[in-house]
Amino acid sequence: MIPTSTSTSKCLAIVLAFAFGASLAYVEGAQYPLTESHSGTGFFDGWKFPVEPYDNTTNGDTFWATAQNTSLLYVNDAGRAVLKVDNTTFVPYNEKRYAPKLFSKNTYGPGTVFVMDAVHVPYGCSVWGAFWTQGANWPAGGEIDIFEGINMRKENMMALHTSGGTCTISSSSSMTGRVDATDCDQSANSGSGCTVYDQNENSYGEAFAQAGGGVYITEWTNEAIRIWFFSRSNVPSSVTSTAENFDTSSLGTPTAEYSNASCDLATLFEPINIALCGDFAGLPALLEQTCPTLAADKTCYTTYVINDASQTYANAYFELNYINVYTTNSSASGDLPSPSGIGKSTTTITAGTGSRTTSGVAGGATNGTTNANSSAGRNTIGRWGLAGLVGLAFGLAL
Numbered sequence: 001m002i003p004t005s006t007s008t009s010k011c012l013a014i015v016l017a018f019a020f021g022a023s024l025a026y027v028e029g030a031q032y033p034l035t036e037s038h039s040g041t042g043f044f045d046g047w048k049f050p051v052e053p054y055d056n057t058t059n060g061d062t063f064w065a066t067a068q069n070t071s072l073l074y075v076n077d078a079g080r081a082v083l084k085v086d087n088t089t090f091v092p093y094n095e096k097r098y099a100p101k102l103f104s105k106n107t108y109g110p111g112t113v114f115v116m117d118a119v120h121v122p123y124g125c126s127v128w129g130a131f132w133t134q135g136a137n138w139p140a141g142g143e144i145d146i147f148e149g150i151n152m153r154k155e156n157m158m159a160l161h162t163s164g165g166t167c168t169i170s171s172s173s174s175m176t177g178r179v180d181a182t183d184c185d186q187s188a189n190s191g192s193g194c195t196v197y198d199q200n201e202n203s204y205g206e207a208f209a210q211a212g213g214g215v216y217i218t219e220w221t222n223e224a225i226r227i228w229f230f231s232r233s234n235v236p237s238s239v240t241s242t243a244e245n246f247d248t249s250s251l252g253t254p255t256a257e258y259s260n261a262s263c264d265l266a267t268l269f270e271p272i273n274i275a276l277c278g279d280f281a282g283l284p285a286l287l288e289q290t291c292p293t294l295a296a297d298k299t300c301y302t303t304y305v306i307n308d309a310s311q312t313y314a315n316a317y318f319e320l321n322y323i324n325v326y327t328t329n330s331s332a333s334g335d336l337p338s339p340s341g342i343g344k345s346t347t348t349i350t351a352g353t354g355s356r357t358t359s360g361v362a363g364g365a366t367n368g369t370t371n372a373n374s375s376a377g378r379n380t381i382g383r384w385g386l387a388g389l390v391g392l393a394f395g396l397a398l
C-alpha cells in the first residue's frame with residue numbers, strides 16, 4: 001500500500017539509486033513448515049473485513065464490501081477466490097462504489113514465508129490493487145508491500161515502509177528488480193518507501209493474466225526480507241498449495257532483497273497481518289502515465305468511478321489459487337487491534353513522479369465525496385503499517 005503520513009514535514013527528498021554491486025546470489029535459505037493455507041471454498045474463512053463501512057482513512061470513493069456482497073467476494077467455478085470491484089452498479093455523482101478489502105485474522109512475526117498464487121490481479125484505469133503486511137501501529141510497525149500495481153502499469157512495485165531507526169536498501173543486496181528509492185523511512189521520499197520494480201512485465205496487469213498469472217513469495221527474517229515473483233511458466237515445481245514445507249534456498253536470486261546490512265529489520269518490523277488490498281489510483285499525473293489524459297473538467301473520480309463503469313472495472317479483480325503461510329515463529333498468531341486503528345492519515349499522490357505529499361485528515365472521517373471535485377481528483381489513499389507482529393491484507397478501492 002501507499003504510505004501516508006500525518007505531517008508534510010515528514011516528506012523529504014527522494015533518493016534514487018540504480019547502482020548495485022554484484023554480489024552472490026541468495027543461497028542461504030531455510031525450511032519453513034506450512035501453518036496456514038487459504039484456498040477454495042474455505043478461502044474467506046481466514047480473513048476479516050474493515051470495521052468502517054466506507055473508506056474513511058483515505059478519502060477514497062469506496063464502500064467496503066461485506067460478507068453479504070457475494071457478487072464481489074466469492075469462489076468461482078474453477079475453485080478460485082475472487083475479490084472484485086463492483087462493475088454492475090450505476091453510481092451517481094457523490095456516491096461511492098463497492099470494493100473489497102480484507103485483513104488476515106492471524107498475525108505473524110519474522111521467520112515467516114507468505115505465498116500468494118494468483119491467475120489475475122486487478123488492473124485498469126483508476127484501479128489500485130495491493131497485497132501487503134501491516135502492523136498495529138503504523139508506521140512504527142513497518143510495512144512490506146509485496147504486490148502493488150496501479151492503472152495500466154506493466155510492473156509490480158515492491159516496498160518497505162519503516163519509521164525511525166535505519167533502513168535503506170543495501171548495496172550488497174542481490175536482486176533482479178530495479179531499485180527506485182533506497183530509503184525505507186516514512187519521512188523520506190515523500191513516504192514512498194524503498195521501492196523496487198520488477199523488471200518482468202508479466203508481474204502485473206494484462207500480461208500477468210495472459211501468462212496465466214504467477215506466484216509472489218515473501219520471506220521475512222531478521223536477516224533479510226526477500227520477495228520473489230515467478231510468472232506461471234517459471235513457478236518452481238516445489239511451490240504448490242499442498243507443500244508441507246517451504247524451502248527458500250531453491251528460489252534463486254530474489255526480485256527484491258532488503259538485507260539487515262543496512263536495515264534494522266530486527267527492531268523496525270513488528271509482527272504483521274497479511275493484507276490483500278486494492279485501491280484505485282487517481283492522481284492525474286500517475287494516472288495519465290498509463291491511461292488517457294483526463295478531460296479538462298474531469299477528475300479520476302468523475303471519469304471512472306461514477307455512472308456505468310462496467311467495462312472500466314472489468315479487470316479490477318483478484319482471482320487467487322491460494323495464499324499459504326509457512327512459519328517457524330510460534331508467536332505468530334493471535335489478532336491485531338482493529339485495522340481501523342491503522343492508517344488514519346492520508347496521502348496524496350502527486351503528479352508525475354510517483355512521489356506523494358501528505359495531508360492530514362484531522363480525524364475527519366470524510367466519506368470521499370469531498371474529494372470529488374478537487375483539482376487532483378480523488379487522489380488520496382490509505383496507509384497501513386507493519387512492524388512487530390503483522391497481518392496480511394488485500395483488497396480493492398476506488
Ligand SMILES: *[C@@H]1O[C@H](CO)[C@@H](O)[C@H](O)[C@H]1NC(C)=O
Pocket residue numbers: 051052053056057340344363364365
Ligand atoms: C473509521 O470508522 C471506524 C468505524 O466507525 C472508526 O472506528 C474509525 O475511528 C474511523 N476512522 C477515522 C479516521 O475516522
Ligand SMILES: *[C@@H]1O[C@H](CO)[C@@H](O)[C@H](O)[C@H]1NC(C)=O
Pocket residue numbers: 065066068069070071072086089098
Ligand atoms: C453490498 O452489500 C450492501 C449491503 O450490505 C448492499 O447495500 C450493496 O448494494 C451491495 N453492493 C453490491 C455491489 O453487491
Ligand SMILES: *[C@@H]1O[C@H](CO)[C@@H](O)[C@H](O)[C@H]1NC(C)=O
Pocket residue numbers: 094095096367369370
Ligand atoms: C457521504 O456519502 C454519502 C453517500 O455517498 C452521501 O449521501 C453524503 O451526502 C456524504 N456526506 C458528505 C458530508 O459528503
Ligand SMILES: *[C@@H]1O[C@H](CO)[C@@H](O)[C@H](O)[C@H]1NC(C)=O
Pocket residue numbers: 108109110111222270271329330331332388389
Ligand atoms: C517471532 O516473532 C516475535 C514477534 O514479532 C519476535 O519478537 C521474535 O523475535 C520472532 N522469533 C524469531 C525466532 O524470529
Ligand SMILES: *[C@@H]1O[C@H](CO)[C@@H](O)[C@H](O)[C@H]1NC(C)=O
Pocket residue numbers: 222223224260261266
Ligand atoms: C543480520 O544477518 C546476519 C546474517 O546475514 C546475522 O548473522 C545477524 O545476526 C543479523 N543481525 C541481526 C541484528 O539480526
Ligand SMILES: *[C@@H]1O[C@H](CO)[C@@H](O)[C@H](O)[C@H]1NC(C)=O
Pocket residue numbers: 084087310311312313314315317
Ligand atoms: C464486469 O466484470 C467482469 C469481471 O469481474 C467481466 O467479466 C465483465 O465482462 C465486466 N462487464 C463488462 C460489461 O465489461
Ligand SMILES: *[C@@H]1O[C@H](CO)[C@@H](O)[C@H](O)[C@H]1NC(C)=O
Pocket residue numbers: 372373
Ligand atoms: C463538482 O463539479 C460538478 C461539475 O462541475 C458540479 O456540478 C458539482 O456541483 C460540484 N460539486 C461540488 C461538491 O462542488
